[in-house]
Amino acid sequence: MLEIAHITKRYDGVTAVDSLSLVIEPGAVYGLLGPNGAGKTTTLRMIMGIIEPDEGEVRVFGEPLSERIKDGIGYLPEERGLYRKMKVLDHLVFLGRIKNVPAGTARARARKWLERLELADWADKTVEALSKGMQQKIQFISTVLHEPKLIILDEPFTGLDPINTQVLKDIIEEMQREGRTVVLSTHLMDQVEKLCKKICLINKGRKVLEGALADIKMAYSRNVVTVRFSGDPARLEGHRGVERVRAFGQELSVTLTPGTDTNDILRHALEGGRVERFEIGEMSLHDIFISKVTEEGGEVGDEATHGRQERVS
């Protein structure tokens, strides 16, 4: 569906994207995740041919990028922008037309989408009369109006309230069910966990981690288990695969060496007393990202911690 081979982009000596390669399979939601400044937007712009990569190649639907290929892609840029003085419906028709959708078809589809996103009453208002959130929805409609096979969304949830965020998530899932491929880029890594089948974490223009979300979670989530049981904490401490045990009141936080089977730990605990709670600690994507970057001796981009604060607040 989408192949990127060793693309590199430098700005004034700063390497924004460093020999990045990705293969995105059709029919899935693919998450391109990383802190602000990691090179996500630059990568997407190169995919769309808005900027040329200094090195490397982009292939979409098995072909190098062309006007025709672009008509099959829907792109929601991070920098949102609409003509403020244009009427909503006219605007959508215009954006459809530049994707080679006939005016009549574009108009009909735009009306349907406006209806669905509860904006039908605004069709003949100028864009500037709309709230930020509404404009955001208009922009999203323009991304899918030409029914693209590949949809690229750059920070799609910024500026949306929780209700509209959910609406958008539902639509993304629907798109995926319809067999479209969605590439989602965001710095709010945890927000898209449930949405993405595959993800790629990037930092400072380089790939940190890539793969099926479930596998990544699996690989990184067995490290810590929380246990509450009537037995002796020392029983666990000495067990194979246990690195460290810390007590927090009645609960124990058990850190395991990588690759340890949690079932084995559970079995061992059951033999030593009554287990009231046994929970495999789930690491958030953000934490995985941080640990992976530090593990490799790399530095996390300045914005990474900022991203986390945003998530918390």
Add this chain to the structure above:
Amino acid sequence: MKLLTVARREYLDRVRKRSFVIGTILGPLLMGGMILVPGLLYEHTPESRLNMAVVDLSRSLSAQFEATLDDTLADGSKMFALRDVPASRSDLEGVKKDLNAEVEAGTLEGYLVCPEDIIEKGAATYYGKKVSNIRTLERIDNALNETIVARRLSLQGLDYGKVREMIKHVRIETVQVTKGGEKESQFEQTYITSFIFIMMLYMTILLWGMAVQRSIIEEKNNRVIEVLLSSLRSFDLMAGKIVGVGAVGLTQYAIWAIFGLGLSFYVLSTGQFSQFVSFNGVTLAFFVLFYLLGFLFYSTLFAGIGAVCNTDQEAQQLQTPIVMCLAFTIIIPMAVMQSPEGTFATVASMIPFFSPILMFMRINILMPPAWQIALSIAILIASIYVAGVLAAKVFRIGILMYGKRPDVREIVKWMRRA
């Protein structure tokens, strides 16, 4: 075609704007006003009789002066009511004081004091409230002159009437030789027509050229650009904008032409002012051609500037040399007018910066050889192509730069890139 979609949007967006309607209506009104109003004011005749006094210290002129000053009002009655005020040198001050009071009160328009030696020295003084009323003063001046000259001649024993016959001004009528034959023409007519057309070319090229630039800067600032570039080539975007805005200019011309034709039929039927304007189909065809070419050339340059700037203020610096080139063409038409086939005019009308206006002007004054017109147009078209290619390169890179404006060296670097 995506280029046309962009052009269509740009066109509709502009034509629907209130400022377009106002500009289209006000433009010709302002221009017409600038040309006609001073003339109308100048020609304006007073509505009622003007009371004047003549203080003739030489005691020899007033009767003849009154006879000479025979201008009439619209209804045929005399325009000036002259009152002879006898005075001598000794009581002049007193008389003047009384007259000044009358002028002050408004019962007297003004008065003329002719000294004793007026025949020899040829000088008199006019006192009045409205000393800037050129037309009235000119009438008095002419009448006094005629009176004095006649008196001088008769003192030499000559008859003024006969002399006037003899020194009658010889009039030269100018006839422009054109392909079809001869055409009566006057310098004034050619000049005014050319000037109106040149001003229109200048203003519309500048106005719409800069509109392209502003529109691009605006698009950068409201970030629409990225959505657009994900759907179409930057060249289509730039060219679409230029075509759309250019079409707006043509629409404006079409509206003006319709009104202009209507007006000229009206004017021809009344016979007024027709001596000022002369144009024909050929002139109009060249006018539209040179507008299109001039607009394409300049708007392409303006588009390039728009692409590298983030604000209108930034753009002003860069556009100054270009605007000056354009302004140059309306500063020099007198030189071209005087010798439309001279080296200066010929060379200047080949340079793409000037040719849209100067070559059109030459065609209007004196049809240049066809090869010169063809060469000028060919050079202009080639320049548009080169400017277009360079601007498209700058456009492609500059359009997404939101940071600081690149310097000239950087821009040249972009142009060199494939």
